[in-house]
Amino acid sequence: MSDITYQDVISQIKDKLDIVDVVSKHVILKKSGGNYWGLCPFHNEKTPSFSVNPSKQIYKCFGCGEGGDALSFLMKINHQSFGEVIKEQAEIFGIPLPSNFQKSQESQGVKQQVLEAMKAASEFYTRNLLLDKTSNGYQYIKKRGFDDAVITRYKLGLAPNSYESLQNHLKKDFSMEILEKAGLVIKRETNNSYIDRFKNRLMISIFDEKGNVVAFGARAIEDGQSPKYLNSSETIAYNKSHILYGLYHAQDAIKKEDAVIIMEGYFDVISAQVNGVENCVGACGTALTESHVKLISRYSPSRKIYLAFDTDSAGQKATERGAEVIKEAFIGLGNIKQFDENYTSMNNDKYACEIRVVVPADGKDPDEFIKEHGAQEYKKYIQNAPLLLDYQINKILRQKTADMSPIEKSNIVKQVIPYLDEINNNIIKDEYIKIVAAKLEIEEQALRKELRKSLPQYTKKEIIAAPSVNKTLNISEKAQKNLLSLYLINESVYSIQSLNTILKNIHYTNEKLIIVKDTIDKLSLTVNNVKELIDALYTAFAENNEIKELITDLIYLSDSFKGLSEKDFKTVINENIETINTYKLKEEQSHLRSMYKKVNDDELQAIEYQMQLREKIKNKLRTGDN
């Protein structure tokens, strides 16, 4: 039995979690000053009002008010309870749970079993592939130029030509329900029996970022076998828009190169990786989604993305579509790089992203190209890959022939205008107008006129108004909130006790502020510093969203008091105290006035109220209000 306490587990987890890392899995963040900004995942917006503060390890949306620490974010985004988040994170970090910790939900156990079944299946397929080197599957791998080390590293395998082999192998360790939930077997409709989902296919294990096998891609190995690729369906452990093929093996290289190459097929990725182009991933049978883009953004801070799809027309369409998805994902986070200015690029982080298109001259896919010309040659194409805009405009301009009619030329102009329209920098736009006009042998002025004529391509999407955070607080409560935030200043010269002395006459009137203040008082007896106080506050209100938002607000507010001189600090405190007192006085006056009006029939009582009111007004004059 471990004697670790629940609070110990929580603090250990919090020490290991980094808010930027946690949030980046779901939000594309861009650094600005000391904070990070992105589009809020909890309300619909097109300009970023969601901020992450790495030094305080908290996040806050200035649009919808949502805010909290890393654990709050995980709860909210994964729709989990506090206990579920703690259990999951403790497992990830290998932190033992206290013996009295509640048994977790059933579904956690199921996911774990599904992952174990997938692992066992993957090992079974790999063993089977290595067993018979004359099999179609093994010969296919050999023809692709891969050896046994590649098979082991990428857990390639072979599904036997039978509907029962896998289940017979796994059923001693797993229930049929688990195998079905893992997508490894399919229930027959006629009776209660099952068939293996994959039969007589080359198996490609698909890993999540942590290296768990979560799905399989299964390729046909015989002529006429259909479909060519059969993929796992989505399961409790596999959400295809959150998984990119090869990311597990590529993550370090993507970080190192600060760039990622997106390819089409499994074997493009494997071939590139084993030949030294390690920072590549594959969309593999599914269209690129915004979640995919978010996933890779975490590993490349400057978000340099190379699209290396096949050069056939399907591949070109995938390039256009992929580029749109990437642009959509970065809306509001700044400009997309549209011009190569080699001589001034000092700051890597000035663009929201940089999209380039890799197009080897002879129109081969990455796997074919590398096999024929080698990885070094391919790397040259990556180094010289044009920016998306250049690629798109050049593709259109290539239609130009020597003897084009004016109609044909104007047709090209029509195609190129939407791309020119997209350029936000006027100087860059001007450069492109010159290039395009020269290429097409037309007057620049004519092209400019056509450009002006074109209607804006995109109408501005409506921004959904978010509720205001401070909507319910009156001026006195806002001042109370300012004062309460003083307790959360990091490295403050004032202890909780000394603040209590300075602020002893403050009576909090807002229910939530009272709750937080009471809790701070209680916790002050057990914590050693502000960081511990904040951690303990978040834990105390783990399941109370409104209070968590308030705590986050308070932490942000506390930041504005940091670094003030003692004199300024006192001035700010006094201003807030005065606001509260003035407000209170006004409230009392209006209360007395209304009482006075009501008691006209009782003269004595009325005179008493009148006297009180006079006293108050005199008081007010003395404090210099008005």
Ligand SMILES: [Zn+2]
């Ligand atoms: Zn929001």
